[in-house]
Amino acid sequence: MTDQRPLRLAIVGLGTVGGGVIRLLETNSALIARRAGRPIEVVAISARDRSKDRGVDLSSYEWVDDMTTLAAREDIDVVIELIGGSDGPALTLARQCLAAGKPFVTANKAMIAHHGLSLATIAEKAGVALKYEAAVAGGIPVIKGLREGAAANEISRVYGILNGTCNYILTTMEKDGRGFDEVLKEAQDLGYAEADPSFDIDGVDAAHKLSILASLAFGTELDFAGVNITGIRHVIAADIAEAAALGFRIRLVGMAENGPAGLFQRVHPMLVPMDHPLAHVDGSLNAVVADGNFVGRLFFQGRGAGDGPTASAVVADLIDVARDEYGDPFAMPVASLLAQHKADAGKRTGRAYLRFEVQDRPGVLAEIAAATRDAGVSIESMIQRGANRKDGVLMAIVTHEGQEYRIADTLARLAGSDSLLDAPMVMHILD
Structure with a gap:
């Protein structure tokens, strides 16, 4: 009693x-x-x-x-x-x-x-x-949900939108067509972002949460150091417009998977298909998805921060x-708890979005096409837009399904090229 x-x-x-x-x-x-x-x-x-x-x-x-x-x-x-x-x-x-x-x-x-x-x-x-x-x-009672409600299941994957600040920024950019810096300033003024927003916009806060979820979901030891982290600092309005034209929305997604290949943990801006529930998680909301072998897909959504929640x-x-x-x-x-080794992300298979800001001159398209060809990347579509910055144009590529190490090989082949005005942006596509 x-x-x-x-x-x-x-x-x-x-x-x-x-x-x-x-x-x-x-x-x-x-x-x-x-x-x-x-x-x-x-x-x-x-x-x-x-x-x-x-x-x-x-x-x-x-x-x-x-x-x-x-x-x-x-x-x-x-x-x-x-x-x-x-x-x-x-x-x-x-x-x-x-x-x-x-x-x-x-x-x-x-x-x-x-x-x-x-x-x-x-x-x-x-x-x-x-x-x-x-x-x-x-x-959101996701800890209790995984630890108790889904305790009888083998969870193969857990992923979701784990940072309300980033989600507010991305969905506001999407709605208003404004740039990152302007929306970040607004988020700070409204109290959604800290004066120093680095932990949020660089993905560290989401990575903390993801490593906890992974341990609970898979019965593995905590491994925050094993999380590959990319934030949203370099997402531009043109990326969001291109994603929308392709039938996607950009969200900062934390994803963890466990299996024979090891423990995979990544926080990364991703292109989410319009028909996926995460594409409709707006503002400062959070959402978590877990795939269990008997229960199927579990979806948790709610306010991820603030005094009340x-x-x-x-x-x-x-x-x-x-x-x-x-x-x-x-x-x-x-x-x-299992001491699982870190999975090799390069061996993962999927599609990706690559964005380049390049010199507006002949031969640049051929140079990028040659780099993808030599790296073994198959291109599904390639789009070139008008000037995005002075003397430059934006080029966006969507790849066919392939191993991720080929994307890294492509970027390595283009490293140091004077055709590129800025570092390329890579966002994987949520399957």
Whole structure:
């Protein structure tokens, strides 16, 4: 029978999500207590700036300046970490709490991606919960879905749109026909993008999430270092227009597959067919697709960030802790996770879109055609548009299906050519 005493918690980090957790616990307190089987109460809070106005009344909670004392306090049953960062104070706090036998709930995808296995090992030894539903795709219950709902299935592939900032930028460029830099500035003004957006637009945030999903889906060890990452920084409006003309939309897709060839993990802008569900995931929404051998295709979609969705995931974890319903952090003991080797992406087969910005002069088309021919790339279509920049034109190629190493060979043959005004852009096509 579930313990009837209140679950007493401390919240470390009182930014957007921390405030959202407090508001959710206060607004839905009676419903949460019924679902948890006992009340959930905030006892203590901690953040860097005590004087900051966070839009929520904090006067009834004890303020703790030294968060490292929370692990040893007997009047706190669980600690929620919302400060972020893969290392530093967040990691220290996680280790202290778990080693002390205190359940730990976090929304910190970077920490889980880099240190999840070591933290899970500590949690296993102490027999306590390490929960991180909010670390991937905000309010979408994809962690629970993979760890519990699809637990009986062999998952062959998991992929999706894992970063709302990138999706907002790409879909706004698509809708308005505007350039990347202009839309990024708008996203920053609206609060969708950070002042330094590098983690988002360069694909690192999505890669953190993908590595976590891959471990859960396949039962393999976390391997963030094995993710091939390309962001959206170099996608231009012309790419989006060409994709639309070909029947595609561009999305930043994180994809992981596991099989005899090894573990493949990639975050990359891709051309998504119009009839695929991911093509219709707009704005700051996230979506995850998992292919199971018995359940078939699972599709999760929802808001991937923000105070409400992320707080919802955090409190869902708290309810599990209150019920004493939690298992191994990665769906099985750490010792059971497979140390899978990295797959050779060059041997993957598929179609691709290649965009070149080239000199507007005779012979350039022949030069590119010769490079693709010599690399063994079969061209499905080739389009040349008018001037995209001074003295240049845009050339777009869609390939027939072939091994990816041939694309890399093509680019190597063109490296250093004075016909190219900028580095080529390669986007694979989602099959």
